[in-house]
Amino acid sequence: MIKGFREFLTKNSVLALAIGFIMGAATGKVVSSLVADIIMPLISRALPGGEWRAWKYVLSTTVGPDGKPLVNAISYGNFFGNVVDFIVIAFVVYMITKALIKEAPPAPSKTCPRCLESIAPKATKCKFCTADVTA
Numbered sequence: 001m002i003k004g005f006r007e008f009l010t011k012n013s014v015l016a017l018a019i020g021f022i023m024g025a026a027t028g029k030v031v032s033s034l035v036a037d038i039i040m041p042l043i044s045r046a047l048p049g050g051e052w053r054a055w056k057y058v059l060s061t062t063v064g065p066d067g068k069p070l071v072n073a074i075s076y077g078n079f080f081g082n083v084v085d086f087i088v089i090a091f092v093v094y095m096i097t098k099a100l101i102k103e104a105p106p107a108p109s110k111t112c113p114r115c116l117e118s119i120a121p122k123a124t125k126c127k128f129c130t131a132d133v134t135a
Helices: 002-011 014-046 076-100
Strands: 057-063 069-074
């Protein structure tokens, strides 16, 4: 049973997936802190009104049974704040990914002179149009 479980873990890359998930969660905390503690205060200074996340459009105000006012409002400031958070977080994740993950170079190939399709460099016949290809 343990052997089967070990094979399951290694064959299906479950362990790699778990490590990736844990690293993603840790990276998410760092990126969220970067956005909330460093980037968003700078963005808040550029936006008018200071407390722009608290902006809302009041639809109605009533008095509840306990005598406290009940406000029915659309909190568009909170929505815009979440949109800005998403854009900034997505940009930071993009920049981190771009810096850490390099694209693999394209596989070497040559072009068929007849149909202009990309073929393997050692090919002597095009697999698309069957034309003979010379080096």
